[in-house]
Amino acid sequence: MAEQALLLVNLGSPASTEVADVRRYLNQFLMDPYVIDLPWPLRRLLVTLILARRPAESAHAYASIWWPEGSPLSVLSRRLQEALQPLWVDGPVELAMRYGDPSLENVLLDLARRGIGQAVLAPLYPHFADSTTTTAIQQARQIVSRHGLALQLSILEPFYEQPPYLDALVASAQPYLQQGFDHLLLSYHGLPERHLRKRDPSGGHCLQDTDCCARAEGEVLAQCYRAQCYRTSTGFARRAGLRPEQWSVAFQSRLGRAKWIEPYTDARLDELARQGVKKLLVMCPSFVADCIETLEEIGIRGREQFLAAGGEELILVPCLNTQESWVQALAILCRQTSREFARQAT
Numbered sequence: 028m029a030e031q032a033l034l035l036v037n038l039g040s041p042a043s044t045e046v047a048d049v050r051r052y053l054n055q056f057l058m059d060p061y062v063i064d065l066p067w068p069l070r071r072l073l074v075t076l077i078l079a080r081r082p083a084e085s086a087h088a089y090a091s092i093w094w095p096e097g098s099p100l101s102v103l104s105r106r107l108q109e110a111l112q113p114l115w116v117d118g119p120v121e122l123a124m125r126y127g128d129p130s131l132e133n134v135l136l137d138l139a140r141r142g143i144g145q146a147v148l149a150p151l152y153p154h155f156a157d158s159t160t161t162t163a164i165q166q167a168r169q170i171v172s173r174h175g176l177a178l179q180l181s182i183l184e185p186f187y188e189q190p191p192y193l194d195a196l197v198a199s200a201q202p203y204l205q206q207g208f209d210h211l212l213l214s215y216h217g218l219p220e221r222h223l224r225k226r227d228p229s230g231g232h233c234l235q236d237t238d239c240c241a242r243a244e245g246e247v248l249a250q251c252y253r254a255q256c257y258r259t260s261t262g263f264a265r266r267a268g269l270r271p272e273q274w275s276v277a278f279q280s281r282l283g284r285a286k287w288i289e290p291y292t293d294a295r296l297d298e299l300a301r302q303g304v305k306k307l308l309v310m311c312p313s314f315v316a317d318c319i320e321t322l323e324e325i326g327i328r329g330r331e332q333f334l335a336a337g338g339e340e341l342i343l344v345p346c347l348n349t350q351e352s353w354v355q356a357l358a359i360l361c362r363q364t365s366r367e368f369a370r371q372a373t
C-alpha cells in the first residue's frame with residue numbers, strides 16, 4: 028500500500044529569545060492577512076507600530092518560560108510527533124510550523140522528494156479560526172500547487188467536541204479537580220470580534236446577544252470560534268461532572284485596540300478574586316501544547332494578578348502536551364480523517 032504521512036502543523040515560535048529573532052517571528056506572524064485582516068498598507072503600518080515595542084516585551088516574556096531545548100511549544104510539538112509515530116503505521120509523522128521552523132514549505136517538499144503521495148494535514152487547533160486553521164491549510168495548498176507536488180492532502184477538521192479530545196481534556200484535569208478547588212476558569216485564546224462577524228454565514232447571528240453561541244448550529248457553528256469554545260466547555264463540564272456554578276469561560280491574549288471576544292480573562296481574574304474565590308484552577312483548551320500564552324500569560328502574569336486581587340492560589344492545569352490519552356485521541360481523529368478521505372475518493 029502507498030505510504031501516507033501524518034503532518035502535524037502548529038503555530039511556531041521565535042528561533043530564540045533574542046529581540047531580533049522575536050521581531051522576525053512577530054513580523055511574519057502579524058503580516059499574515061489571516062491574522063491581521065487589514066489591507067496591506069494599513070497592515071504594514073500597524074505591524075510596524077507594534078514592532079516598535081512588542082519584540083522587546085515578548086522576548087522578555089519568552090525568556091521567562093524558555094527551556095534549555097528551546098521554546099516549550101516547539102519542544103512539546105516535537106515530542107507529540109515522536110509519541111505519535113508508533114501509532115501511525117501508514118508512513119512518517121512529520122511536524123511543521125506555520126511561522127518559523129521547521130517551515131511547511133521544507134517539510135512538504137521533503138515529503139514529495141521521498142515519494143509520499145498522500146498526507147493527513149492536522150492543524151493542532153481544536154477550534155476553527157482563520158488566523159490559525161485557514162492560514163495553515165491555505166499555505167499548505169499554495170505550496171503544493173506552486174511547486175506542482177504530487178501530494179494529496181486530507182485535512183483534520185476542528186475537533187472541539189469530538190469525544191476523544193474531550194475525554195483527553197478530562198483525563199488531564201482529573202488530578203487537579205480531585206484536589207478540590209473553588210472555581211475552574213476555562214481560558215481560551217481570544218479573537219477580534221471582527222473575525223467572527225466576517226465569518227458569520229447568516230450575517231446576523233454572531234455577537235447578537237450574550238447567548239447567541241449556545242444557539243449556533245450547522246454552518247454558523249462550523250465557523251464560529253466562540254461558539255466552538257463554548258461547546259468544548261459544556262462538553263468538558265458534563266463529562267467531568269461539574270455543576271454550572273463551578274466553572275466559567277473567558278478569552279485571553281488580546282492585542283491592539285480593537286474589540287475582542289468577551290469575557291476577557293484578565294477582567295475575570297479580578298472578578299473571581301473579588302467574589303471570594305481563593306483557589307482557582309485555570310485550563311487553556313484552545314492550546315494543545317503549553318506555550319507563552321499559557322505558561323507566561325496565565326502561569327506568571329495571571330497568577331500575580333489573581334493574588335494581588337485577593338486570591339490565594341492559581342493552579343494552571345498543563346495542556347494536553349504528550350499525555351497518553353491525547354496521543355491516542357489524535358491518532359484516532361487522524362485515522363478517521365484518512366478513512367473518510369479514502370471513502371470519498373472511491
Ligand SMILES: C=CC1=C(C)c2cc3[nH]c(cc4nc(cc5[nH]c(cc1n2)c(C)c5CCC(=O)O)C(CCC(=O)O)=C4C)c(C)c3C=C
Binds near residue numbers: 053062081216219314
Ligand atoms: C491579531 C493577533 C492575533 C490573533 C488573531 C491570534 C489568534 C490566535 N493565536 C492562537 C494561538 C497562539 N498564539 C500564540 C502567540 C501569539 N499570538 C499573537 C497574536 C494573535 N493571535 C501574538 C502576537 C503571539 C506571540 C506572543 C506575544 O507576543 O504575545 C501562541 C504561542 C506561540 C509560542 O511561541 O509560544 C499560540 C499557540 C490561536 C489558537 C488563535 C485563534 C483563536
Ligand SMILES: [Fe+2]
Binds near residue numbers: 216280
Ligand atoms: Fe495568538
Ligand SMILES: [Fe+2]
Binds near residue numbers: 223243
Ligand atoms: Fe457566534
